[in-house]
Amino acid sequence: MPIYEFGYRQWHGPIGGRLRRAWAITAVGVRLAWNSRLLRRMLYVAWTPLLYFGPLFFAVGSVTETSDSRNNVWYQMLQAPLGPQLTEQLSENPEAVRPAAWSVAFYYYLGISQSIVMVLVVASVGAPLIAQDVRSKSFLLYFSKPITRWDYLLGKAGVLLTYIFLVTLLPALALYLLSIGFAPSLAALPDTGWTVLRIVAASAVIATPATLLMLSFSAVGGEPRFASFAWIATWFLGGLFYAILDSAPGLHGARWPMLFSLHRMTTVLVEAIFDVRGQLAALQVDPVQLGLGQPQSSGLALAMLACVCAICLAVLWRRVTAPLNV
């Protein structure tokens, strides 16, 4: 084998900033996660709800452009998700009711359907992100490069956010474009202009606590399986505990039981972002007909999720620094 003697050439070009370094961590993490066949299958499954929601938006468009809409098959299809009151109003006054119908549909899509799929994707992608670095001592290599602890965390969070947005933000935006295409006229565009921003905000609300909590589990456990288990248990057992408390006599509709459920707090915020209850109230539609349950305080949910995020950040910072600061 030859022994090279040509020496180094000093680099005089620009050196990238912090975001580029964090992106390098994200890019390799995304790529390594993509190698998992299970994850790829999960992602395919994550997009299948579009097979239901796509026709739903087509039905909204069809109902609004058909004169004799009540006998229309699409009208019948909308009865289940939107309820009879909202469906009837939609057929009578499509321009005024369309934003509310879309909000309800996007709330169901992001708040219910995709947030459940997201739990499995996060468990698969997030569990090894920090745990594996702790086990393999990759910390030593990472932090022998000019990156800070925050760059590292940002890079790792980027991996999870990428996959969460692949099952929330991206399909929701695709659904929005699809629904614009199904709308009878371009008038739907200004009517539903805020929907895009709401989709982005709702995706962020779903993704942020999920990312930080999963990374914390990954950092604390040091074992990917433990992190996956802790994450899924937190999500589903929290939801179960909330359901038990909410159905207990005297506690139904109480504010505090939702604090046990990450999923419930997230859906309360997604509901608030799409202003579902406000729009339904303006149309004098009963939210219970749509299965929305008792109203909950979005402020309380936001405060609790902010606390969870702050605690997760503190845990992450401590754990990422700890192996170096024994």
Add this chain to the structure above:
Amino acid sequence: MQLLIQTVSLTKLYGVVLGLNDLTLNLPPGVHGLLGPNGAGKSTFLKLVMGLLKPTEGSIRVLGKRPWDNPRLLRLVGYCPEHDAFYHNLTGLEFVTVLARMGGFGRAEARRRAAEALGRVGAAEFMNRRIAGYSKGMRQRTRLAQALVHDPEFLVLDEPLSGLDPIGRHEIIELVRSLGSQGKSVLVSSHVLHEVQAVTDDFLLIYGGRLLASGNVHEIRSLMNQHPHQIKLRSAQAATLAHHLLRELPVTGIELDEKLQTLSVRTHDPQAFYAGLPLLVAGLGLPIDEVASDDDNLESVFKYLVGSDS
């Protein structure tokens, strides 16, 4: 002249375990060896140099800067850790490219540098294969390449020769020498004296978390010569051999293990002993199956120096 490393009473505690104890030194630029037996505190010292650990007491400066939480300094320093820390699904080229990108290089430049660094350490042949299939030596070369990839002024190599075959060792030794001749500073740790001796004459001896001695190889050798050397012999007539050795060669003590037919001989004059031994056994017609010296074993060198074996 700016010092390469400057420490004042540098101490590192792992809970109640002492990793490094009150280490004070001023190390000028150049190629230096860090020698010590396993558990002596070498890796702790290197991690403190890299800012991967925070000192419990005292201070450390590398190239005039505090290393803890100082990513700017790390642009000037390359680190080859002792242990594997790879993503096994990546190829060597991809892995080194990722680490170069963490140094702030763009994708194309990072890839070019990664290929060049892997070529320098003799890893070009296998750099497009997945790391999962690498031998220990291939992994070691890949670790070295990532340390070199951003053209550091100062290289910190933790046991860089472990796991390499003799040809690989030679190549890496030549590489470190060439880096030194290019004006780069290198700190190489090892627990094998002759490995580091092949790279540099300047040593830091560390033992029990303390700096035991520093200087060049001649000073250390002469220090060693003041202490008895231990030589092991194996012979079918071990008892007879012991008797003649005590009478005719400069020997200060012998331990005989008749079961194993071995002798453990101590001498203050190894040169005279080695010169006289062939003549003695040839004259007496005694068989000797094996002659071995423990003095290349660094552990015994350190025992001599701290006086626990004298």
